[in-house]
Amino acid sequence: QKEVEQDPGPLSVPEGAIVSLNCTYSNSAFQYFMWYRQYSRKGPELLMYTYSSGNKEDGRFTAQVDKSSKYISLFIRDSQPSDSATYLCAMKDTGGFKTIFGAGTRLFVKA
Amino acid sequence: NAGVTQTPKFQVLKTGQSMTLQCAQDMNHNSMYWYRQDPGMGLRLIYYSASEGTTDKGEVPNGYNVSRLNKREFSLRLESAAPSQTSVYFCASSDWENGYTFGSGTRLTVV
Numbered sequence: 001q002k003e004v005e006q007d008p009g010p011l012s013v014p015e016g017a018i019v020s021l022n023c024t025y026s027n028s029a030f031q032y033f034m035w036y037r038q039y040s041r042k043g044p045e046l047l048m049y050t051y052s053s054g055n056k057e058d059g060r061f062t063a064q065v066d067k068s069s070k071y072i073s074l075f076i077r078d079s080q081p082s083d084s085a086t087y088l089c090a091m092k093d094t095g096g097f098k099t100i101f102g103a104g105t106r107l108f109v110k111a
Numbered sequence: 112n113a114g115v116t117q118t119p120k121f122q123v124l125k126t127g128q129s130m131t132l133q134c135a136q137d138m139n140h141n142s143m144y145w146y147r148q149d150p151g152m153g154l155r156l157i158y159y160s161a162s163e164g165t166t167d168k169g170e171v172p173n174g175y176n177v178s179r180l181n182k183r184e185f186s187l188r189l190e191s192a193a194p195s196q197t198s199v200y201f202c203a204s205s206d207w208e209n210g211y212t213f214g215s216g217t218r219l220t221v222v
Contacts, residue, residue, distance in 0.1 A: 008151065034210045043115075043201055043213030044154070088153065090210070097142055097161045098169065099211065103153035 003027050006089055006102030015111050019076040023089035023102045026070065030091040030100075033065050035074045038086045038104065047087075048074065079109045113137050117202050117214035124192040124221045132187040132217050134202030140212070142205045143185035144169075145177060147198040148216075154201065160185055192221045 006023045013019055021035075032051055036044035048063040050056045056063045062075040072091070076083055089102040115136045124130055136143065141162045146154040156169030158177040166177050174196060176188045189196060197220050203211040 004153075006153075036210070041216075043203075043215050044211075045213070046210040049210050097159055097167075098156055101146075101154040103151060 001026060003100050004089065004091060004102045007105055008103055010106040010108055012108040012110060013079055015079060015081060015109055017079050017109070019079050019083070019107060019109075021074040021076075021087050021089075021105050021107070023072050023091075024070055025072070025091060025100075027091075027093070027100075028067075028070065029093040031094045032092050033063070033072050034090040034099070035061075035063055036088045036090060036101075038088060040085075044088055081109050081111045083107060084109050115202055115204055115212050115214035117200075117217050119217060120215065121218050122220070124189075124219065126193060126221060128192050129188065129190050130192065130219075131189075132200055132202070132219075133184070134186065134214060135184045136202075136204040136212070137183065138204055138206070138212060139182070140204035140206045141182070143179065144203045144205070144211065145175075145185070145187045146201045146203065147171065148201060149198050157187065157200075192219075194221045197221045 004025045035048040037047045038044040053065045053067045060077045064073040086104040088104040092099040118133045144159045145157040160166045160179040163182045178186045200217045202214045205211045
């Protein structure tokens, strides 16, 4: 079993839809949770960074962490064609230097 | 622009050839990382350097070596390339409090 599981998609939605992206994990020591966005043929870029459980909002993006269920989510409101990319979840524990990544979910937002 | 610079962007090698991938960051980060990204596998850590003068193995270190030349530069060397090393390689840096900053990647094909 992988430490981090993420549905690869692809996920296709119409413009303006609310998008929900999810990851599950098995290591209860993970404390830092991140979402990266990766456009085709580019490096990943950090989108959201949260510590422990709870919600964090930044514009159209909301990250949720439920440590009791070992489940994290990224919501995108009013999705735009420019949101079309691969979204990778990532997480690490307090003491480690290594971040574990999910395989990524490909998202297509149709105009 | 501040960030992480990788060279080369593309490379084709014959089996058994050697090469070095270069990475430099100007963000004054202590930690640097080399990842490979393969379809369906996500990002897998090859080696990392928590600080200048230290390097450690990641998840998939076999067939690779690294050098942390100074605080800015972290190189990855393939001594005898194999087709299984065909991948996209990303260098990243981090200051621990925040997530990673990635380079734009090196697309390597070994024939």
